[in-house]
Amino acid sequence: MSLTRHLSSKDSPIRQFVYESAPQLALAGTRGRRGQEIASSFGFDQLLSLKTQLPIPEDVKDRQSHATVAGTALDYRLRMDLPDFDFVETVAQRGLDVLASDTAVVHRGKHIHKVLEMALGFAYLTWKDKNSDPLSLDRASIPLAWCESIARIGPHDALSGALGQRVKRAKTAVDLMMNIDDPLLFDIALMRRAVGPLLDEWNRGFEVGVDYVANPRFLGSMAVGGADADWAVGDMLVELKTREEITSPWLRDTLFQLLGYALLDLDDSLGIRRVGILLPRQPHFAVWTLDDLLQKDADEALPRLRAAFAGLLTSER
Known part of the structure; x- marks a missing residue:
């Protein structure tokens, strides 16, 4: 079970520990x-x-599906502008590999795999081309989001609906890419532009030695389904959230998600002492210290909390 599912279940001992x-x-x-x-x-x-x-x-009809794809695609689009982006190590590539291992799990699975594989190749070449315009990179982020959904929820669930039908109708990867809905494409482009100054600030920091890890995993990740966050920037863990409506319960839950990740860093390999939520639709970037969230000195509290958490994770397996 994933960390987010644990945190959404009031009966989960893992949720109870993180909240306590x-x-x-x-x-x-x-x-x-x-x-x-x-x-x-x-x-x-x-x-x-x-x-x-x-x-x-x-003019978007299926807002939930749009929001999911736009959020994941924007994550990839921003990582294209940050250091050490590696297509091979993405969850998207993992999703494509999962489909390749059993294309029979979905109707016309071989065709779907071939088209998506070519689409990822198209995205890779677009990213590698130093002369690619920003909108082409925005377009390239979308097949990455589609393939990531295969890894997250499985090929059958990811491809049995609208996405599967879209890929089946495409004769080639070019056909698939060129028929991406304009509202989705421009939504990603606008959000990317809104957070551009923050990316520039981060990149300046990386140039002078600030640490950066994309999709960081933690020593305790495998105990909760391989949990991974969006970015670790210096001592700060950052989550990208493309939510339109900001509410107190949602903020509380998101901060507990970030705190859960920080606790999963059992060996303190990332040195997390702050967490941040990046809100491109507002746009805004909010940061909290772990001292503030825990209401105590994090350097003193984390070793004890993580040791207890490790024991719980072991007992839950």
Whole structure:
């Protein structure tokens, strides 16, 4: 079971442990004056007041599917602008490999695999071309998102609906890529442009030695389905969230997701002491220290918490 599924289940001992690690945060945004006061102390008020400047385009019919693909594709698009992006090591490539291992799991699986494999090749060449324009890179991020869905939810579930039909209809990868919906393409482009200054700031830091890890995994990841975060930038763990509506319960849950990742770093290999949520639709970048979330000195608290967490993870396997 994934970390996010554990955290969404009130009966999960893993959720109970993570929430008990930060009891003040667990109360943030709950009903009543006390919950509001605690939420305010964590800076939720500022985030709740943000206006969504880049909403999902109005002409999108399936908003949930659009939001999922746009969010994953934007993650890939931003990583293309950051150091050491490696197609071979992506979850997208893993998804394509999963499909290759058993193409019979979905109707016309061989054709789907061939077209998606060629589409990833097209995306790779686009990224490698130093003269590629930004919109071409935006387009290249979308097949990566499609293939990642195969790894995340399995080839049958990922390809039995609209995505599978789209790929089946495409005669070639070029046909598939050129028929990407304009609202999806331009949504990614606008969000990428909105966070461009932050990427520039990060890249300047990387040039002078700030550490960077894309899709970091942790020593405890395999105990919860191979959990991986979006980025580790210096001592900060960052999650990209393309959500339109910001609410206190959602902020609380997202911070517990990040705290869960920090606890999974059992050997402190990443030195995480801050967490951040990147909100491109608002756009805004919010940062908290682990001292603030735990309401205690993280350097002192983390060894004890991680040791106890490791014992729990072992007992749950």
